[in-house]
Amino acid sequence: MKEQGRAWKFGDGISTDHIAPGRFYHLRSNLEELAKYALVDAREEFPREVQPGDFVVAGNNFGLGSSREHAAIVIKLAGVKAVFAKSFARIFYRNAINVGLPVLVCNTDEIDDGDRLILDIEKSVVVDETNGKSIQCQPIPPFMREILDSGGLADYIRERGEFPK
Amino acid sequence: MGKTLAEKIIGEHASRDVNAGEIVVANLDLCYVQDGTGPLAVREFNGLGRDRLAMPDRTLIFLDHAAPCPRQELANDHRMLREFAATSGCILFDIGDGVCHQIVLERFAAPGLLIVGADSHTCTSGGVGAFGTGMGSTDVAVAMATGETWFRVPETIRIDVTGELQSGVHSKDLVLHLIGLLGADGATYKSLEFAGQGVANLDVNDRATVANMAVEAGAKTGLFPSDEKTKAHLARYGREQEWRELRADEDASCEKTIAINMNDLVPVVSLPHYVDNVKPIADAECAGVKIDQVFLGSCTNCRIEDIRVFEQIVRGKRVNPGTRTLLTPASRNVFLQALDEGLIDSLVKAGVTIQTPGCGACVGVHGGILGDGERCLATSNRNFKGRMGNPNAFVYLGSPATAAATAIKGELTDPREFLQ
Numbered sequence: 001m002k003e004q005g006r007a008w009k010f011g012d013g014i015s016t017d018h019i020a021p022g023r024f025y026h027l028r029s030n031l032e033e034l035a036k037y038a039l040v041d042a043r044e045e046f047p048r049e050v051q052p053g054d055f056v057v058a059g060n061n062f063g064l065g066s067s068r069e070h071a072a073i074v075i076k077l078a079g080v081k082a083v084f085a086k087s088f089a090r091i092f093y094r095n096a097i098n099v100g101l102p103v104l105v106c107n108t109d110e111i112d113d114g115d116r117l118i119l120d121i122e123k124s125v126v127v128d129e130t131n132g133k134s135i136q137c138q139p140i141p142p143f144m145r146e147i148l149d150s151g152g153l154a155d156y157i158r159e160r161g162e163f164p165k
Numbered sequence: 166m167g168k169t170l171a172e173k174i175i176g177e178h179a180s181r182d183v184n185a186g187e188i189v190v191a192n193l194d195l196c197y198v199q200d201g202t203g204p205l206a207v208r209e210f211n212g213l214g215r216d217r218l219a220m221p222d223r224t225l226i227f228l229d230h231a232a233p234c235p236r237q238e239l240a241n242d243h244r245m246l247r248e249f250a251a252t253s254g255c256i257l258f259d260i261g262d263g264v265c266h267q268i269v270l271e272r273f274a275a276p277g278l279l280i281v282g283a284d285s286h287t288c289t290s291g292g293v294g295a296f297g298t299g300m301g302s303t304d305v306a307v308a309m310a311t312g313e314t315w316f317r318v319p320e321t322i323r324i325d326v327t328g329e330l331q332s333g334v335h336s337k338d339l340v341l342h343l344i345g346l347l348g349a350d351g352a353t354y355k356s357l358e359f360a361g362q363g364v365a366n367l368d369v370n371d372r373a374t375v376a377n378m379a380v381e382a383g384a385k386t387g388l389f390p391s392d393e394k395t396k397a398h399l400a401r402y403g404r405e406q407e408w409r410e411l412r413a414d415e416d417a418s419c420e421k422t423i424a425i426n427m428n429d430l431v432p433v434v435s436l437p438h439y440v441d442n443v444k445p446i447a448d449a450e451c452a453g454v455k456i457d458q459v460f461l462g463s464c465t466n467c468r469i470e471d472i473r474v475f476e477q478i479v480r481g482k483r484v485n486p487g488t489r490t491l492l493t494p495a496s497r498n499v500f501l502q503a504l505d506e507g508l509i510d511s512l513v514k515a516g517v518t519i520q521t522p523g524c525g526a527c528v529g530v531h532g533g534i535l536g537d538g539e540r541c542l543a544t545s546n547r548n549f550k551g552r553m554g555n556p557n558a559f560v561y562l563g564s565p566a567t568a569a570a571t572a573i574k575g576e577l578t579d580p581r582e583f584l585q
Contacts, residue, residue: 013349013439015549022529023554025231026238029204029245041556061350061383065549066528067285069205069301090354090385091285095301143188143315153303154209163190163315 002120003081005053007128009113010042012059016092018042019063019071028070035077052079055119055126057111059085063092072096082119084108084126084137097144100152106137167414169321170388171356174296174411178279185320185418194278194295196308197225199265200232201528202283202301204242207249209306219312221254227268232260232523235531255309263496263522266290266464269297270373271498275399275407276391281308285380286464286546292373293398294391294411296356299380319356319385322347323419326363328428333581335474336371337466337544337564339425340378341433345443346423353383355420358413363427364390369398370470377465378546381440388413432579434542435562438550446567451577454561455487456542458535459572460553461565462493462520463527463545469502471544471565476508478569478583484516485575491518491533493525517572529554542571 018041020034027034039046039056056062056075062085063071072095075083082102086109096103102121111117115130124137140148150156157163168176169185176183178191198206203226210218218224226246234240243260250257258268265282266289274280276294280287283305290297300314308314324343330336344351357379359372367375372389379387389395390412399408434451436442444450461467461475472494484490492512494500500522503509509519520526526533527545535541535558543553548560563571566580573583 015547015552017529017547017549017551021551021556023534023551025201025528025530026236028201029238029242041551061353064349064383065285065547067202067283067287067299067301069202069283069303072301087350087353089350089383091299091301091380094304098301098303141188153307154212157213157307157310162311163313165190 001122002118003053004118005051005055005081007055007057007111007113007115007117008043008046008050009111010056010058012061013064014042014058014062016063016065016068016071020068020074031073031077034070035074038074038078047078050078050080053081054079055117056080056083057108058083059108060087062088064089067091069095069099072099072101076101097148098153100148102148104137106135110135166418167416169356169417169419170294170358170411170413171296171319171321171386174277174279175316175318177277183318185318187318188315189318190313190315191279192313193281193308195223195273195280196282196305197227197265197269198283198302198305199227199229200242200246201230203246205302206283206306206309207246209303210309213306213310215310218253218255218309222256224255224309225258226250226255227258227265228260229264229523230528231530232521260523261497261521263499264464264524266377267468267495267499271402271496275404276395276409276411281305281314286377288379288386289373289377289464291376291379291386291388292369293395294389296386296388298386317354319354320420321356321358322352323422324357324359325361325422325424326359326427327361328363328426329366330427330430333566333584334430334432335564335566336367336374338430338433339427340375341435341443341562342430343425344378344382344441347382349381349439349441350383352379355384357382357384357387359389360413365392365394368394370468374465381546432564432567432581434567434577435548437548437559437561440548440562446563446577446579454577455540456571456576457488457539458533458541459488459490459568460526460533460541460543460545461568462491462525464495465546466544466565467493467495467499469499472503472508475565475569476511478566478580479515479573480511482515482573484572488572488575489518490516490572491520491526493520493532494522496522526553542568542577544568
């Protein structure tokens with residue numbers, strides 16, 4: 001499966017407060033509305049201009065901070081097909097897989113803001129059409145890949161009943 | 166080869182020998198959600214099609230982040246959570262009971278337990294030698310349904326602590342110093358395990374502050390051994406029978422060891438907007454920084470010991486008229502004890518504003534949101550842009566003693582000035 005879209009570039013240390021700020025806490029049971037503020041405190045124009053199929057491309061430790069799964073959900077609801085970063089914070093990474101949002105570790109220095117990207121998730125390869133580079137991502141660990149391929153953790157458990165022993 | 170605390174605790178709950186790096190499924194002792202993550206967790210739980218909780222008497226819901234409710238949307242979330250608790254048989258802690266992690270520390274956490282919570286500071290239980298870790302709503306919903314979850318057994322960074330904290334220096338300074346050394350992602354996916362002669366000089370309040378902030382270095386958990394101090398903590402809450410001795414084996418395999426001599430530590434602050442931006446408060450960069458609000462609160466630093474430290478410095482004085490000073494006790498129990506000890510009376514007379522036990526201003530929902538350009542010195546755990554409800558404000562993190570000295574002077578102040 002291949003996904004195409006533009007790169008939205010972010011720096012290091014994008015926290016869950018950048019992604020789903022506490023001042024919109026009251027919207028957590030209204031996810032479509034909360035998604036209108038996705039990443040607003042990192043790039044104010046992002047939630048207004050992001051298009052379905054686009055990608056978030058970041059530096060180190062993306063998603064540090066709170067356990068709020070809403071952070072992964074609002075990025076997904078904004079239409080983002082995958083997040084690339086040099087590294088992810090632990091809870092965000094797990095949450096993203098659990099809600100069916102692909103998260104891939106790679107050298108994002110190769111990608112500029114606005115570049116057109118094609119992701120081949122089977123091969124964990126992203127091709128930057130703008131500069132012609134092909135970037136290998138670290139594969140998602142097999143167990144987490146099964147959860148992602150199910151559509152997320154809830155679907156995985158509904159399908160299988162429990163975790164494999 | 167010996168075992169780390171993480172390997173021991175996860176292994177006991179997976180009923181087999183486990184080593185760092187393995188993915189295992191383990192039975193849980195406790196799971197919990199709060200009012201920010203609970204509504205989503207309950208919806209996900211309901212969507213799993215299970216008719217009951219796996220362990221209703223060990224499934225907890227806390228209404229602490231928006232307590233009491235500032236808005237109708239959140240009041241409806243609270244209503245939904247109360248109804249779920251009533252029908253599912255899980256245990257509800259309502260507004261005013263306090264911050265989830267503090268109540269867990271008082272009433273549930275014990276050495277060797279395996280705990281997940283839909284809140285990143287679930288690692289606070291490491292202060293009593295319980296493996297606690299934060300997860301998202303869906304992970305905890307599955308834990309509520311099945312009583313188990315999967316873990317990648319973390320590698321361990323051992324923190325070898327010697328010496329003792331000097332006057333005016335607190336466990337908050339210890340953990341901020343450590344996060345400054347490690348960096349905000351220096352322990353990602355790892356367990357931070359504390360050992361060494363100095364551990365005996367830290368009581369459970371200190372240990373809880375340190376374990377609480379393990380996640381600020383990216384760690385999955387922060388773990389202290391269980392010893393006489395742990396037993397004393399449990400005895401204080403009538404739970405001495407839940408004590409067991411528990412420590413990592415001396416020959417356990419650790420990724421690396423970091424040595425910290427507490428005799429050498431000084432008061433420090435985290436400057437905006439990252440927790441690992443740690444500077445001694447005596448640095449020129451901190452001199453004369455005007456502070457509009459001081460917040461003594463949160464799961465990190467508003468237990469009774471913290472309030473005592475703060476009150477001792479403020480006693481008989483007035484907080485600066487240019488510095489709004491807020492105290493949010495970590496729990497009802499802490500609040501009652503502070504009342505009994507006369508600390509609340511003293512602090513109200515000093516000009517401090519007392520708020521309902523809960524998360525309060527820490528998370529930017531209500532109870533102390535900052536104005537544009539304003540600066541807050543908080544005893545909480547995060548100073549990210551927007552954390553306290555306004556992306557145009559600035560949050561500094563420090564100890565309860567630093568908070569007290571700063572409240573009096575109205576600018577970042579070394580607490581040792583008040584302890585001569």
